[in-house]
Amino acid sequence: MSHDDFDQEPIRGLPEMLPEGERILWQGAPDWWALSRDALKVKWVAAYFVALFGWRATVAGADMPATQAMAASSFYLVLGAITCGMLMAVGWAQARSAVYTITDQRVILRIGAALTMTLQFPFSWIGAADLVTRPDGSGTIALRTLGETRFSYLLLWPHLRPWRMACTQPALRCIPDAAAIARLLGEAVAESGVAPRAPQPVRDRQPTGAMPVPAE
Known part of the structure; x- marks a missing residue:
């Protein structure tokens, strides 16, 4: 008998099957040492x-x-x-329990070591993405979401941009090869017709705004 908490997922990291025509472009998780550091x-x-x-x-x-x-x-x-x-x-x-997914329509975060939850962000909900990279190539892609929905800092931690208490920004935190993933996300959003340009990688913890999306 399996005791895997996630063995009921139809696809790893996803609570249900994707709609017909939607495809996964990338899946990953935080690097445990980068997250600890x-x-x-x-x-x-x-x-x-x-x-x-x-x-x-x-x-x-x-x-x-x-x-x-x-x-x-x-x-x-x-x-x-x-x-x-x-x-x-x-x-x-935290790294073991997390799965970050980018499809051609949205970003999905399955997070939580004790209390597991899945958050889904269609591209139309994302106003911009900020990329911060480290010299070792790991980095964080923070999502600036549109609309009135606010997310709990405590429930999201550590999968968020730190010190943004007033407006919590969910994030793909401490992922390896973050610049390449940011480019992939930007290209996916651009191809979906939601945004005109992709995020540009920035080093030394200097974030940049990217993927501007008009509010619907």
């Missing part, structure tokens, strides 16, 4: 505990030999390793 800030957390260790060892070193001071302060390194391990486990679980 960028969304969960594992490197910053690790640096924080290393700094605590250094500070405590320096203070203790005034009253005991350096080796004893470091041994007495090693608790912070152990605690930091446990914390970073837990964050990476969350990043792995």
Whole structure:
């Protein structure tokens, strides 16, 4: 007997079969390490505990030999390793449960490690897409949606553009080869007749607006 939570999906990542004539152009998921690094800030957390260790060892070193001071302060390194391990486990679980799908008509996000939900964004709902890339090629494509619908920041996290509280932007977060996927999405939207131009890749975390779509 299968215990796969998603074994009832007719197509991986989709709650139902696509309408006749619609086709999948791409499916993917976040890179778990990129998600842990960028969304969960594992490197910053690790640096924080290393700094605590250094500070405590320096203070203790005034009253005991350096080796004893470091041994007495090693608790912070152990605690930091446990914390970073837990964050990476969350990043792995979020990446494993997520499936991003681009068809020739819409973008679909199946997300949630504990509470799974599927969000669908027809191209006519997307006003623009912002691309942010990293030097390793991973990146995020954030969707600026049209209309009055607002999305919960907590329910979407981490599959969103960070720090956009007032107007939450769903996102294909930390995907490998993000620039190529952005081009594919732009071409799909352009071919659908909804938008006149495709997103352009931008590096060093400088986003660019793209895929302008007139409101219906």
